[in-house]
Amino acid sequence: MTEANLQAGERLDGLPSQQVNVIQNPDMFSYSLDAVLLAHFAKPNKKGRGVTVDLGAGTGAVGLFYAKKVTGRVMLVEIQADLAKMAERSVKLNQLDDRVSVIHSDMQEVFDQIKPGSVDTVLCNPPYFQVKETTKQNQDEHYQIARHEVAIDLPKLAQTANKLLKNKGKFFMVHRPERLADIFAALTARGLEVKHIQFVYGKADREANMVLVEAIKQGRAGGVRVLPPIIAYTAANDYTKQVEKILYGQPWTIE
Incomplete structure (x- = not known):
């Protein structure tokens, strides 16, 4: 791993199990446990040799964590220039620039750089909150775009993922349970x-x-399976053994 050379306001956050460090600036946006769990949850096509796209990649956390358990190409698509530049530096920091790249683009306009129907796996940690007249939005642009559906909503995200994916390609997403009806x-x-x-x-x-x-x-309609739950914290506010293993255990493998 190369030297980080952090800029003003930046810090280095890491995922020990994957031996990945990500450059972040808390004043812009920082990844949290949802990004880690999404990268861990995703089970790629072609035993990890296929092409993966991380939509709305932010500083690149999901794609970088995931990239360490596969051998194929990973493309990180991010609309915000500041975050895309940080992601580029994190790719180089982790010496993954031979197969991980950053595309600074609105995900809905990325098709001149990623051919439709060419992707095996799409990942996304999208904005969770709908924008309504009564919605209180964060005044910071970085947080607003990351948390609220101002740049993309669920239908447009689904259409973008569909257009990128090959037939039988896989889409993985983390979201809020109260949006489950909207997601389906x-x-x-x-x-x-x-x-x-x-x-x-x-x-x-x-x-x-x-x-x-x-x-x-x-995919064939029906047959939805509900996997065993993940419990993040104990009553004493420590990580559970389940989450500790994901964060600090052995490197993830494709099951």
């Missing part, structure tokens, strides 16, 4: 059939606060 509707209407979901709970006695979703382009 958006994906199914655009040829992405949900096959697996996994709920994430902050603590065992609380409602789920995340949901991980796998869908297949032109």
Whole structure:
């Protein structure tokens, strides 16, 4: 791993199990546990040799964590120039620039750089919150785009993923459980059939606060499987053994 050469306001956050460090600036946006769990959850096509695209990559966390368990090309698509530049530096920092690249683009306009129907796996940690007249949005542009559906919404995201993917290609996403009806509707209407979901709970006695979703382009309708839950924290606010293994255990492998 090369030297980080951090700029003002930046810090280095790492995922020990994957031996990956990501350059971040908390004043712009920082990844959290949802990014780690999405990268861990994703089960790629072609035993990891296929092409992967991370849509709305931010500083590149999801794509970089995922890249260490596959051998194929990974493309990180990010609309915000500052975040795309940080992602580029993180790619070089982790010495992955031989097969991981950053594309600074609106994901809906990326098709001149990524051929439609050429991608095996699409990953996305999208903005969770709809924009309504009563919605309170963060005034910081970086956080606004990352958290609210101002640049992309679920139907447009589903259409973009469908257009990128090959038939039987896989789409993986992390979102909020309260949006599950919207997620199913958006994906199914655009040829992405949900096959697996996994709920994430902050603590065992609380409602789920995340949901991980796998869908297949032109997959057979029905047959959705709900995987065993992930519990993030113990009653004492420590990581559970389950999450500790993901964060600090052995490098992830394709099962």
